[in-house]
Amino acid sequence: MSSSDTSHTEEFGSRFLASLDEEDIATVLHYTEARRYSSGEVAVRCGDVDRSVYVIAAGSFEVVVPAPTGPQRVAVLRDGDIFGDLAFLDGEPRSADVRAIEDSEAFIMTPASFDRLRLAHPRLALSFVLDLGRILSRRFRDSSRLLAARTRLWCDPSAPEL
Amino acid sequence: MQASDGPRVAESVLRAYARVRPTMAEIRFVSGPTVLARPGDSLLRIAEANQVPLESGCQMGVCGADPVRILAGAQNLTPPSMDERVTLRRLALAPDCRMACAARVRGDVTVALAREGVTPNTSVCADAPVAERRHSSSRQRVVIIGSGVAGVTAAIEVRERDPDIDIAILGAEPYDYYNRMVINKLLPGSAAIDRLPLLPSDWAASRRIRHLCGVAARSIDRVRCEVQTDGGDTLPYERLLLATGAACDVPAIEEYSKQGAFVMRAIDDAVRLRQYIVEQRCRRAVVVGGGLLGLEAASSIRAMGIRVSVIETAAWPLSRQLDRTAGALVQQLMTDLGIKILSGAVPRALVGADRVEEVQLADGQRLTADFVLFATGIEPNVTLARRAGLAIDHGVIVNDRMATSDARIFAAGDVAAYRGSIPGLWRVAMEQARVAAINMLGGDSRYDARVPPTRLKVPGIDVLSVGDVTGADGHVQDICVDDDDPRQYRKLVVRAGKASAAIVVGHQALHELVSEAVMANRDVTAVIPALERGDWTVLRGECGG
Numbered sequence: 001m002s003s004s005d006t007s008h009t010e011e012f013g014s015r016f017l018a019s020l021d022e023e024d025i026a027t028v029l030h031y032t033e034a035r036r037y038s039s040g041e042v043a044v045r046c047g048d049v050d051r052s053v054y055v056i057a058a059g060s061f062e063v064v065v066p067a068p069t070g071p072q073r074v075a076v077l078r079d080g081d082i083f084g085d086l087a088f089l090d091g092e093p094r095s096a097d098v099r100a101i102e103d104s105e106a107f108i109m110t111p112a113s114f115d116r117l118r119l120a121h122p123r124l125a126l127s128f129v130l131d132l133g134r135i136l137s138r139r140f141r142d143s144s145r146l147l148a149a150r151t152r153l154w155c156d157p158s159a160p161e162l
Numbered sequence: 163m164q165a166s167d168g169p170r171v172a173e174s175v176l177r178a179y180a181r182v183r184p185t186m187a188e189i190r191f192v193s194g195p196t197v198l199a200r201p202g203d204s205l206l207r208i209a210e211a212n213q214v215p216l217e218s219g220c221q222m223g224v225c226g227a228d229p230v231r232i233l234a235g236a237q238n239l240t241p242p243s244m245d246e247r248v249t250l251r252r253l254a255l256a257p258d259c260r261m262a263c264a265a266r267v268r269g270d271v272t273v274a275l276a277r278e279g280v281t282p283n284t285s286v287c288a289d290a291p292v293a294e295r296r297h298s299s300s301r302q303r304v305v306i307i308g309s310g311v312a313g314v315t316a317a318i319e320v321r322e323r324d325p326d327i328d329i330a331i332l333g334a335e336p337y338d339y340y341n342r343m344v345i346n347k348l349l350p351g352s353a354a355i356d357r358l359p360l361l362p363s364d365w366a367a368s369r370r371i372r373h374l375c376g377v378a379a380r381s382i383d384r385v386r387c388e389v390q391t392d393g394g395d396t397l398p399y400e401r402l403l404l405a406t407g408a409a410c411d412v413p414a415i416e417e418y419s420k421q422g423a424f425v426m427r428a429i430d431d432a433v434r435l436r437q438y439i440v441e442q443r444c445r446r447a448v449v450v451g452g453g454l455l456g457l458e459a460a461s462s463i464r465a466m467g468i469r470v471s472v473i474e475t476a477a478w479p480l481s482r483q484l485d486r487t488a489g490a491l492v493q494q495l496m497t498d499l500g501i502k503i504l505s506g507a508v509p510r511a512l513v514g515a516d517r518v519e520e521v522q523l524a525d526g527q528r529l530t531a532d533f534v535l536f537a538t539g540i541e542p543n544v545t546l547a548r549r550a551g552l553a554i555d556h557g558v559i560v561n562d563r564m565a566t567s568d569a570r571i572f573a574a575g576d577v578a579a580y581r582g583s584i585p586g587l588w589r590v591a592m593e594q595a596r597v598a599a600i601n602m603l604g605g606d607s608r609y610d611a612r613v614p615p616t617r618l619k620v621p622g623i624d625v626l627s628v629g630d631v632t633g634a635d636g637h638v639q640d641i642c643v644d645d646d647d648p649r650q651y652r653k654l655v656v657r658a659g660k661a662s663a664a665i666v667v668g669h670q671a672l673h674e675l676v677s678e679a680v681m682a683n684r685d686v687t688a689v690i691p692a693l694e695r696g697d698w699t700v701l702r703g704e705c706g707g
Contacts, residue, residue: 015170016171017171017172018174029178033211034199035198055171080171081168081169082168083168110211116622135169
């Protein structure tokens, strides 16, 4: 992994749909559904099979996973955060509950919305999935690197920490 | 717990959302989601996209499959058309109800499903004042054979016009009056049998109509004016309505009787096919017939993950509804959905050892298929009428009053042939049933044989056809708009200055007003320049709905 990437590409590279221009973004948005959630309302339920991907437009949500000691909150998501991205790609059941912790708003690319986008604007649909794949693989590389660094640290305590 | 370091969307996307957000309307479904919708969306589309359990039907406000109650913001919906008002009255729904498919949003609305907790107001007939009842002398009896859309519409119309008359309706199918238009959705499970009934289960009893469900008529004695049922009952009549409908017509094809050949007409057909698909683990299918039913069924089969091809003998699909250009476009749109259409192809034989494995075409081509679905038109159920000696030409011959060759017997729907034509459409059956009901009670109503609007109900493709789009009969001017988007098409056929037929592919927001203008045969002479420019909102016209 090149470490000479500038900070300019850092923002560009990690944000979903950052490469699309204004007109394309408006077109993609046109194909999404938008929902309001009252505080406490569940947007995604653990175990459900549904491939929608969510973008938080306002408010915040908590991610809660089942654990032997009871449900555990593992993250808080706020506007601009994405969830449901893994199921969008692999179709596996949802791995956690996502619940609004205040009155919130999200827009959603459902499988049906995506089908319509794909039929009407194949180029944008392709950008959408490639970009989703790209940010996920980037996350995967980051955690691999972290894991590698930790492994190194464990083998050689004198190695510099990441 | 800190904020997540998970994936985030670009700021430009949030800014774009903030720009469109003020234009969106808030649609709150009671005991369901709150949706932010774009103006012009129908409540049905919004509900379907957000998992609100609502069944679709004709999508023109006519069949009554999707009633909703508007608890607030009724003024923020497009006003009901004449068609929708007729439907709401027929279903005897509360005054705050709308048909979801025909109500488009313009602002915030609060919606409840009409079937949750709202009992339809079925007391309309029972409460009719006794003193005003007309038939005080001999009691009249109307018998209706068939409990599909024609039979049920006629029964309700007769009761609305005469609170006193005896009405009996018999239907061979063991189900209550249901939404035949969406049975193909039972295949992927996107429709449920228990949501198919179009009327509350007490629709007959509450109107004092005797409903013999699951009972077929065995014979008609025209001399004694009696119907014998297969249950051994005898039903005397003064007026009789034949609404026996039609069965699927299957083309002459070798080895049709093989296992794996199906039709799609009744609930049980869909259930049988679904079972076969699951048990045989079907992967590939062929649909014979590229009409509305064939394409809609193909879309449902595709939704089950099955590769499906459609064989159409005409040069393009929906050849009864579309011209060549629109037909070619729909063929392309279906291909994009993963459904291959072979136009101008003629099936010759089903091939396979003990069940269907291939369909052989006349040109020798062979298509692999684990099953074949025939959607090749209808064959009117005329056995009863023929045995009773009524005049028949394919269907039971009727005049424009829907009377058969026996003045006491009327016919309506898919069994009736008017001027040699059996359109096989829901809306035609309703209109004929209404005409027959009026005339059976001694009134005088005439059937207007105009071609009603039809819509293709395939998710992702919006197609409307209304009026006779094929006929060329002088004084015809076609207004075709060249849309920039190659996935859209529209054509208005103007005859003698009047809107006489139309085809619209895409442009969903125009569907209602185009249908209305054509059905009202509106004079468009003054707005032709605007129409040619592509501004079709002028069709809304001065009639004001």
